[in-house]
Amino acid sequence: MSPSLRPSxxxxxxxxxxxxxxxxxxxxEYKMGWLxxxxxxxxxxxxxxxxxxxxNSRSGLRLLEPxxxxxxxxxxxxxxxxxxxxxLDQINGPLITGSPVRYRVEVETERNGLLxxxxxxxxxxxxxxxxxxxxxxxxxxxxxxxxxPGHVGKGESGLLQLTEEPQSYQHxxxxxxxxxxxxxxxxxxxxxxxxGEPEFPEHRAVAYNALQRGESYKSLILKDTATAMALLRQxxxxxxxxxxxxxxxxxxxxxxxxxxxxxxVAAVSFHSYAxxxxxxxxxxxxxELPHLCHIFPAVDDWMAQEHWFWLLAPRPxxxxxxxxxxxxxxxxxxLYASGWENKEELKLELAPGGHExxxxxxxxxxxxxx
Numbered sequence: 563m564s565p566s567l568r569p570s571x572x573x574x575x576x577x578x579x580x581x582x583x584x585x586x587x588x589x590x591e592y593k594m595g596w597l598x599x600x601x602x603x604x605x606x607x608x609x610x611x612x613x614x615x616x617x618n619s620r621s622g623l624r625l626l627e628p629x630x631x632x633x634x635x636x637x638x639x640x641x642x643x644x645x646x647x648x649x650l651d652q653i654n655g656p657l658i659t660g661s662p663v664r665y666r667v668e669v670e671t672e673r674n675g676l677l678x679x680x681x682x683x684x685x686x687x688x689x690x691x692x693x694x695x696x697x698x699x700x701x702x703x704x705x706x707x708x709x710x711p712g713h714v715g716k717g718e719s720g721l722l723q724l725t726e727e728p729q730s731y732q733h734x735x736x737x738x739x740x741x742x743x744x745x746x747x748x749x750x751x752x753x754x755x756x757x758g759e760p761e762f763p764e765h766r767a768v769a770y771n772a773l774q775r776g777e778s779y780k781s782l783i784l785k786d787t788a789t790a791m792a793l794l795r796q797x798x799x800x801x802x803x804x805x806x807x808x809x810x811x812x813x814x815x816x817x818x819x820x821x822x823x824x825x826x827v828a829a830v831s832f833h834s835y836a837x838x839x840x841x842x843x844x845x846x847x848x849x850e851l852p853h854l855c856h857i858f859p860a861v862d863d864w865m866a867q868e869h870w871f872w873l874l875a876p877r878p879x880x881x882x883x884x885x886x887x888x889x890x891x892x893x894x895x896x897l898y899a900s901g902w903e904n905k906e907e908l909k910l911e912l913a914p915g916g917h918e919x920x921x922x923x924x925x926x927x928x929x930x931x932x
Contacts, residue, residue, distance in 0.1 A: 642873055652860040653781045663793040675699050676740050686785045692756040693749040694725045696740030697799055705804035705932035706745040706794045709736045712811030719755025724748045731918040742925045745800050749790045769854035779855040787820045804932045810834045810919035822873035829931040831880040831924045834917045837889035840866050872901030879908045880927040884915035
């Protein structure tokens with residue numbers, strides 16, 4: 563054989579070897595699923611360090627059955643601390659900074675014994691957040707309630723529904739609670755109302771862009787909630803130890819999850835939210851893309867809905883759904899309340915109505931609890 567042909571033959575042999583190896587790899591993967599197993603192992607979530615140790619699993623809390631978590635008082639405290647820490651680690655940046663909130667009073671009026679201020683808050687990332695503050699004129703060392711808006715239609719404002727529109731499903735609850743003696747604050751959700759179209763992106767675009775940069779819509783709103791709560795607590799008219807949170811629909815979801823992470827929240831009232839169990843939104847069972855504003859990356863994979871409620875214990879919590887909007891709500895009381903030593907601290911009730919904020923019930927609850 564001519565020496566000049568040997569390099570060419572060697573290259574051909576090498577190419578055939580590579581092709582055969584790749585072909586064999588494809589066959590093995592098809593038959594054995596080895597590559598898929600490697601990827602699953604590589605990206606699996608770490609197990610939680612909750613007690614007892616034999617309850618750990620590589621999927622974390624998701625595989626634990628109701629009632630199997632440690633419920634001795636000291637073990638409960640440790641479990642809440644560890645789970646709360648794990649969730650906070652998944653939020654891009656701190657939730658609560660402790661720094662004074664920067665804000666500006668745009669307009670101030672007094673009517674029917676209430677001082678109303680139109681505010682602009684500076685969010686954690688510099689975003690200006692429209693807000694409304696209501697205070698009884700004689701407020702001094704008063705209890706306070708932060709209200710989180712729910713979803714609204716295009717061209718509508720959750721801020722206005724909670725402050726100026728009693729005919730809406732949010733029934734101007736902030737004004738009503740202020741009239742009952744509480745200092746109340748509402749901020750606008752990003753992508754809605756004053757922060758929505760046409761000047762700002764619609765909230766789905768906000769959520770999509772947040773995911774693109776390693777954030778999430780939910781973590782943005784939780785941080786905005788933290789900013790608003792910090793402002794309430796720094797007001798001289800407010801007793802910082804008696805600050806609560808409330809909301810309906812998406813506002814109820816945020817109220818529960820924010821209070822689960824902020825132990826200083828004294829009481830929670832959520833409306834037209836909850837009733838399920840297991841992974842939030844059953845994301846694994848959905849073929850279609852879930853609503854981006856509900857996604858909490860790296861948390862939804864292992865956190866179940868009942869666990870959010872267990873993080874609220876032992877504080878007093880009220881949950882209400884309308885009779886035409888039940889969704890298995892009351893039936894979940896035993897499951898949700900299993901995180902409390904005193905299960906009466908969690909009140910789940912049905913009221914005449916539908917998907918809405920139940921103002922009178924919230925007023926009565928906060929008067930009894932703050």
